[in-house]
Amino acid sequence: MRQGIKAGVVGAAGLALVLSGCASQRGGEDPTDGGTSAAEQTFTFAASSDPASLDPAFASDGETFRVARQMFEGLVGTVPGTADPAPLLAEEWEVSDDGLEYTFSLREGVTFHDDTPFNAEAVCFNFERWNNFEGIAQSESLSYYWGKVNGGFASSENAAMDGTGKYSSCEAPDELTAVITLSSPLPELVSALSLPAFSMQSPTALQEYGADDVTGSAEAPVLPTYATEHPTGTGPFVFTSWSPGEQVVLSANPDYWGEQGQITEVVFPIISDPTARRQALEAGEIDGYDLVGPADVEALAADGFQIVDRDAFNVLYLGMNQAIPELADIRVRQAIAHAVDKEALVAATLPEGTEVATNFVPPSVLGYNDEVTTYDYDPDLARDLLAQAGVSDLTINFTYPTDVSRPYMPTPEQVFERVAADLEEVGITVESTPLPWSPDYLDRIQGGADHGLHLLGWTGDYNDTYNFVGVFFGGPSSEWGFDNPELFDALSSARVAPTVEEQTALYEDVNAQIMEFLPGVPIAHPVPSLAFRPEVRDYPASPVQDEVYNVVSIEE
Amino acid sequence: MTRLIVRRLALLVPTLFGLSILLFLWVRALPGGPAVALLGERATPESIAELNRVYGFDRPLPEQYLTYVSRMISGDFGVSIRTRRPVIEEFASRFPATLELTIFALVFAVVIGLALGYVAARHHGKVVDHASVVVSLLGVTVPVFFLAFMLKYVFAVQLGWFYTTGRQSQGLDATHYTGLYVLDGVITGEWDAAWDAFMHLVLPAIALGTIPLAIITRMTRASVIEVQGADYVRTARAKGLRSTRLRNRVVLRNAMLPVVTTIGLQVGLLLSGAVLTETVFAFPGIGSFLYESITASDYPVLQGFILVIAVIYALVNLAVDVSYGVIDPRMRAR
Numbered sequence: 001m002r003q004g005i006k007a008g009v010v011g012a013a014g015l016a017l018v019l020s021g022c023a024s025q026r027g028g029e030d031p032t033d034g035g036t037s038a039a040e041q042t043f044t045f046a047a048s049s050d051p052a053s054l055d056p057a058f059a060s061d062g063e064t065f066r067v068a069r070q071m072f073e074g075l076v077g078t079v080p081g082t083a084d085p086a087p088l089l090a091e092e093w094e095v096s097d098d099g100l101e102y103t104f105s106l107r108e109g110v111t112f113h114d115d116t117p118f119n120a121e122a123v124c125f126n127f128e129r130w131n132n133f134e135g136i137a138q139s140e141s142l143s144y145y146w147g148k149v150n151g152g153f154a155s156s157e158n159a160a161m162d163g164t165g166k167y168s169s170c171e172a173p174d175e176l177t178a179v180i181t182l183s184s185p186l187p188e189l190v191s192a193l194s195l196p197a198f199s200m201q202s203p204t205a206l207q208e209y210g211a212d213d214v215t216g217s218a219e220a221p222v223l224p225t226y227a228t229e230h231p232t233g234t235g236p237f238v239f240t241s242w243s244p245g246e247q248v249v250l251s252a253n254p255d256y257w258g259e260q261g262q263i264t265e266v267v268f269p270i271i272s273d274p275t276a277r278r279q280a281l282e283a284g285e286i287d288g289y290d291l292v293g294p295a296d297v298e299a300l301a302a303d304g305f306q307i308v309d310r311d312a313f314n315v316l317y318l319g320m321n322q323a324i325p326e327l328a329d330i331r332v333r334q335a336i337a338h339a340v341d342k343e344a345l346v347a348a349t350l351p352e353g354t355e356v357a358t359n360f361v362p363p364s365v366l367g368y369n370d371e372v373t374t375y376d377y378d379p380d381l382a383r384d385l386l387a388q389a390g391v392s393d394l395t396i397n398f399t400y401p402t403d404v405s406r407p408y409m410p411t412p413e414q415v416f417e418r419v420a421a422d423l424e425e426v427g428i429t430v431e432s433t434p435l436p437w438s439p440d441y442l443d444r445i446q447g448g449a450d451h452g453l454h455l456l457g458w459t460g461d462y463n464d465t466y467n468f469v470g471v472f473f474g475g476p477s478s479e480w481g482f483d484n485p486e487l488f489d490a491l492s493s494a495r496v497a498p499t500v501e502e503q504t505a506l507y508e509d510v511n512a513q514i515m516e517f518l519p520g521v522p523i524a525h526p527v528p529s530l531a532f533r534p535e536v537r538d539y540p541a542s543p544v545q546d547e548v549y550n551v552v553s554i555e556e
Numbered sequence: 557m558t559r560l561i562v563r564r565l566a567l568l569v570p571t572l573f574g575l576s577i578l579l580f581l582w583v584r585a586l587p588g589g590p591a592v593a594l595l596g597e598r599a600t601p602e603s604i605a606e607l608n609r610v611y612g613f614d615r616p617l618p619e620q621y622l623t624y625v626s627r628m629i630s631g632d633f634g635v636s637i638r639t640r641r642p643v644i645e646e647f648a649s650r651f652p653a654t655l656e657l658t659i660f661a662l663v664f665a666v667v668i669g670l671a672l673g674y675v676a677a678r679h680h681g682k683v684v685d686h687a688s689v690v691v692s693l694l695g696v697t698v699p700v701f702f703l704a705f706m707l708k709y710v711f712a713v714q715l716g717w718f719y720t721t722g723r724q725s726q727g728l729d730a731t732h733y734t735g736l737y738v739l740d741g742v743i744t745g746e747w748d749a750a751w752d753a754f755m756h757l758v759l760p761a762i763a764l765g766t767i768p769l770a771i772i773t774r775m776t777r778a779s780v781i782e783v784q785g786a787d788y789v790r791t792a793r794a795k796g797l798r799s800t801r802l803r804n805r806v807v808l809r810n811a812m813l814p815v816v817t818t819i820g821l822q823v824g825l826l827l828s829g830a831v832l833t834e835t836v837f838a839f840p841g842i843g844s845f846l847y848e849s850i851t852a853s854d855y856p857v858l859q860g861f862i863l864v865i866a867v868i869y870a871l872v873n874l875a876v877d878v879s880y881g882v883i884d885p886r887m888r889a890r
Binding site: 042049050052140141158222223244245246247267269270271272273275276279280282283284446447 | 635642646720721841
């Protein structure tokens with residue numbers, strides 16, 4: 001007993017010390033002095049555009065998610081540095097044998113920024129909210145991920161979305177247990193729940209600020225104030241202000257359940273021009289930015305800036321549209337695959353650390369198969385295959401995008417030049433069609449049959465194979481111009497396999513099947529780079545951009 | 557004078573009507589649509605169709621135009637597709653930034669341009685004159701974005717005197733009334749804030765003001781040279797008018813007329829130049845917003861912003877015409 005009291009006294013004294021330490025530190029901050037002391041704890045990361053919304057359930061873009069990840073947390077997070085799901089607001093979960101019932105055990109002692117307790121009822125409130133979005137709130141520009149992952153809403157004007165969702169119900173048997181019941185298996189659910197779109201939001205705040213009241217007419221939806229001024233989550237940072245076009249400011253959550261860390265303020269200045277971002281870093285106005293151009297990486301590193309790479313969670317590929325009769329011949333597709341010198345292309349045009357691809361999924365994704373058919377660089381074999389197909393003097397259209405830089409394709413023009421040179425080498429005449437990325441290029445590739453070869457790619461949303469190959473080859477499309485029911489079926493049955501293990505095996509088969517069928521040539525998994533000033537420590541680079549700044553520190 | 561103003565204002569109505577038709581047709585003639593820009597590279601045809609339905613882009617053109625015009629007349633410019641905020645709100649929140657930048661750029665261009673042009677004309681044919689010609693040539697030939705990057709590289713990145721982006725520094729909790737940050741700082745007595753905002757404005761204002769500076773320099777120089785050689789000036793001089801008085805009253809007043817026209821025309825140039833300058837300096841005004849809206853095919857913003865800018869431009873031109881009357885009484889009679 002005495003021991004206990006003693007420990008209590010010592011503990012209280014220690015706590016008091018820590019608190020007074022914090023207090024004096026805070027007290028030392030003079031907001032009017034232009035902030036040398038404030039600057040020590042402010043982390044400034046350049047964003048390339050405004051968030052689309054501060055309510056992550058109404059967004060699907062990276063800039064929104066970047067901000068949302070600081071303020072919100074979902075049931076599931078990711079293992080740091082990977083795309084694999086990890087406990088976050090749910091400490092653990094169990095999936096029933098039939099794959100229909102998910103029991104989440106929730107973390108204790110968590111409150112939302114408005115002091116609403118986080119509990120099983122809050123979980124159910126959020127699931128019910130997503131499932132009961134109505135009207136305009138169901139459109140893809142708002143609730144894209146719920147529509148995609150769940151496959152429908154409780155009710156919808158759109159027949160394809162009307163009651164077609166997999167989510168059935170949510171129950172809260174006790175404060176810290178939430179049970180989600182599905183109407184059919186969805187093994188990707190746990191991975192998907194790591195998306196900011198499925199963050200837990202405060203039921204009180206959602207109701208108070210009318211989060212679902214997307215007003216205006218169908219032509220002109222206006223987001224409610226919840227999504228512009230009152231985002232309320234459980235994360236380490238709370239919303240301070242958003243000046244559209246200028247910056248978003250967050251401040252440390254004093255009641256955060258986890259490690260708060262050194263950063264007391266996070267600022268996202270909005271700088272859309274890539275060169276302007278680089279100069280802002282060089283001038284010391286920002287601490288870091290991402291999507292650093294490959295050309296800037298070396299120069300910045302030489303000047304002493306830190307370059308941090310995210311693990312590649314993407315794929316760049318050369319698409320071959322089989323609506324073009326010659327490309328419908330597997331031998332021609334094989335010839336093209338053998339003609340492209342991927343190693344040389346990667347070395348010459350993509351950032352250092354980029355891996356050459358053999359699958360249409362990056363290696364860290366479940367279902368990646370390292371035993372798929374590969375097509376090594378072999379120009380002689382390519383010429384033979386073309387001769388066998390009887391098209392030794394093949395002329396082919398090659399469409400590629402201009403004025404765009406995607407994480408999987410920082411310099412499309414350069415990639416095009418390498419591939420075109422390789423093809424010319426084996427006797428294929430390339431007719432180039434450069435087009436501006438949006439909307440011309442995407443329209444041409446995805447909307448019409450009028451293209452032969454093209455460059456495109458994808459960055460994954462979460463660790464799920466369907467999110468790559470399903471997006472590409474889930475059904476007939478103008479991009480690829482083929483009908484392969486066997487492949488489509490294999491993909492849809494893999495998607496609904498009841499367990500992740502069964503699913504993984506099925507996806508490995510699918511990946512082998514794809515590389516046998518060869519609808520395109522996976523080229524590379526380029527590494528996206530971030531740049532920071534030298535004093536920034538422990539930036540938690542994540543392949544799926546699950547980067548929360550409470551672990552960042554700044555050394556002065 | 558009043559009649560002139562009323563007549564000119566009345567002319568604005570048909571002009572705007574014509575412009576609204578042109579704008580409406582123009583944005584709809586752009587290839588593709590906003591859907592892809594909004595939905596990303598994996599948008600399905602169904603979702604694109606859905607988005608077009610939601611925003612009304614699938615209706616017949618005349619119907620779309622009528623909706624658009626009737627909304628506009630009631631002051632409703634629609635909602636930005638990209639930011640989902642009302643266009644008019646977006647404009648209002650960004651306009652002060654552009655206004656402030658434009659004022660600084662114009663002051664820079666007018667003060668330096670007039671001085672340089674005048675001095676060059678007074679020393680016609682000498683070194684100063686040649687230098688002014690070189691400056692004005694460089695000013696119109698160096699692309700704005702190049703100049704902007706060079707200014708930033710030298711004075712912000714290397715020397716650290718100014719800022720590369722934004723309107724004010726972090727951690728500066730300034731109070732804002734007008735949205736013109738320098739003025740706000742002066743009004744509230746927050747001198748730190750005013751100075752900070754000014755330091756943010758210097759480089760973008762120079763980048764934006766350089767072309768107008770070059771044009772004003774040339775115009776002032778040519779105009780002053782011409783007036784200096786005019787008969788009435790010679791007569792005045794011969795009659796013994798003292799030289800300072802002569803310069804101020806006779807030469808300057810007469811030389812100003814074409815210069816004022818030039819300055820008026822520069823306002824339009826400044827508004828279009830702001831698109832590039834603001835983008836390069838991440839300056840949160842209407843210019844950078846227009847740029848982002850163009851890349852995203854954000855129709856409502858393009859239509860609304862360009863129309864409002866056109867009105868401003870027309871009003872500025874009216875102001876220029878009125879100022880003729882002030883400078884040259886003969887104009888009032890016409």
